[in-house]
Amino acid sequence: MSANQGGGSLLAQPLQRPSGLRVLAYLALFVLGAVVGAAGALVQAAWFPGGLLLALVGAAGTFVGGARATDGRGGAVAPAAGWMVAVILLTASRPEGDFLFGAGVGSYLFLLGGMAVAVICATLGLGRQPSSPDVRLGK
Structure with a gap:
């Protein structure tokens, strides 16, 4: 009896609610x-x-560390979203004319480089292979 007959496929399981700890x-x-x-x-x-x-290295470490800690790509997306929200809020100018980012090359490299690092870490964070050494692969 194959995995698709009767019992259904292991890949087609319904989504479960995440635990409170997650x-x-x-x-x-x-x-x-x-x-x-x-x-x-x-x-x-x-x-x-x-x-x-x-x-940028600190941001990349946070994104990859989150992916490793939660054992999934969502762990890289969560700090990347927090990073982007904080940076976007800091780029907005206030009515008094105060702002944190100057119009220099470094600021643009930080914004664009941080977004690129976030996307790279979120998409390449972890593969689909199990991380346990006890798992037999290829069967």
């Missing part, structure tokens, strides 16, 4: 991403070009 982990990763984005916005302008590299 939702809490994603919320914590979202907040961590926002903190890393705000810190990166301050650091990238302070020590150019080393600060820019430090901010």
